[in-house]
Amino acid sequence: MVLLKNLDLETKTRICELANIVTSQDAANKLKAKFGDLISELPIFRGELTVRLTDAEKITEVCLYAKNDLDFNYLVDITGIDNYGDDPRWTLVYHLRGLGHGCEVRIKTDVSEEKSKLPSVVSVWATANWHEREVYDMMGIHFRDHPDLRRILMWDGYPYFPLRKDFPLAGKDSELPGVAFTQVTPMAGGPFVTVAGGNSAMAREPRIRIPETDSIETMGRLERRKEIQEAHGHPKGPGPIERK
Amino acid sequence: MQAQSEIGYNSKIEGDVVITTVDAALNWFRKNSVWPMPMGLACCAIELMAVGASRFDISRFGSEVMRFSPRQADCMIVAGTVTYKMALSVKRIWDQMPEPRWCIAMGACASTGGMYRSYAVLQGVDRIIPVDIYVSGCPPRPEALLDALMKLQNKISKTPVVENLTIMNLKKAAA
Numbered sequence: 001m002v003l004l005k006n007l008d009l010e011t012k013t014r015i016c017e018l019a020n021i022v023t024s025q026d027a028a029n030k031l032k033a034k035f036g037d038l039i040s041e042l043p044i045f046r047g048e049l050t051v052r053l054t055d056a057e058k059i060t061e062v063c064l065y066a067k068n069d070l071d072f073n074y075l076v077d078i079t080g081i082d083n084y085g086d087d088p089r090w091t092l093v094y095h096l097r098g099l100g101h102g103c104e105v106r107i108k109t110d111v112s113e114e115k116s117k118l119p120s121v122v123s124v125w126a127t128a129n130w131h132e133r134e135v136y137d138m139m140g141i142h143f144r145d146h147p148d149l150r151r152i153l154m155w156d157g158y159p160y161f162p163l164r165k166d167f168p169l170a171g172k173d174s175e176l177p178g179v180a181f182t183q184v185t186p187m188a189g190g191p192f193v194t195v196a197g198g199n200s201a202m203a204r205e206p207r208i209r210i211p212e213t214d215s216i217e218t219m220g221r222l223e224r225r226k227e228i229q230e231a232h233g234h235p236k237g238p239g240p241i242e243r244k
Numbered sequence: 245m246q247a248q249s250e251i252g253y254n255s256k257i258e259g260d261v262v263i264t265t266v267d268a269a270l271n272w273f274r275k276n277s278v279w280p281m282p283m284g285l286a287c288c289a290i291e292l293m294a295v296g297a298s299r300f301d302i303s304r305f306g307s308e309v310m311r312f313s314p315r316q317a318d319c320m321i322v323a324g325t326v327t328y329k330m331a332l333s334v335k336r337i338w339d340q341m342p343e344p345r346w347c348i349a350m351g352a353c354a355s356t357g358g359m360y361r362s363y364a365v366l367q368g369v370d371r372i373i374p375v376d377i378y379v380s381g382c383p384p385r386p387e388a389l390l391d392a393l394m395k396l397q398n399k400i401s402k403t404p405v406v407e408n409l410t411i412m413n414l415k416k417a418a419a
Contacts, residue, residue, distance in 0.1 A: 185367060
């Protein structure tokens, strides 16, 4: 407990203001009161509150208000979602946390593929600098007024955006003559290769896979297991010998 | 009565002179003072640190002098995942190391890309620099790295130094 009488007036006022926010819901209500139709609330999932911002162009204003008036002083993360095939293609997700009141709010906002651009929030939280660079590097979404929008994980001059859904996991060939390159990664036979679907966990499990023979081999093993089960009533073969 | 020659055996200077070849002497110097360049990129670097510390003690093999400047290093130990972004730096540091130089690819990632089959990871550091010894493991035990170091010493001791130097000088003269 903080003893109020030991604090100066300014801090005291601040704490009293903060007392108005005790749950994420309070913060969401205040955002709605301030921005009206721009903010809509999404269903609460696992106790976490998410609001949707209709106009991505207003993200800086909303974030500035959240920081200065609602005391969300910590930007946890900015992530991008690729809704490949849908319109709008991009969803930007901002995770906010107030270290004073301990509440969390998630702001989602959509950006169309043709635009692929929205204002930066670096002016609000300095930490947004690297988060936005990462989103740009992986997704190719641009942030207006970012002070230094360069790639952060891939090398400068890399021509693709690898976390887009239409980018193959194995990568694509690229060349920056004499300096840098990437190559398509051999996926077959790699460790930890899982496959989607399949009838059993055995067919899906991560293990060494050779695409040409894998399905035949798996089916063969399942067949043998079935035969054993039918013969012995147990998938692992004859049980322990009963003692007389 | 024993056969004596000035070079074969001389009891007056016994104990002070060792007869050897230039190759063997140079290689003996080299293999017992391999100064590593610790290219620690991931978890293998933790094992590399263990090798350097007192329990496993790399100094028993004369390689305790970790040099963070490539100009002073003989052997680059690539310990960890080489991403394409880091590959540029690895190559550059390798190019800055003076001859003779050696390279140990430590662990699955440095040798083959390991479990990282993706757009971001170089599938084996031997795609950009020549590797002398590959160490298996994820990460390898410190003993495995020491074994690699001993194998490297063995390799160094078989290098025809004089011949190589002669060839190099001939090439220089021709150019």
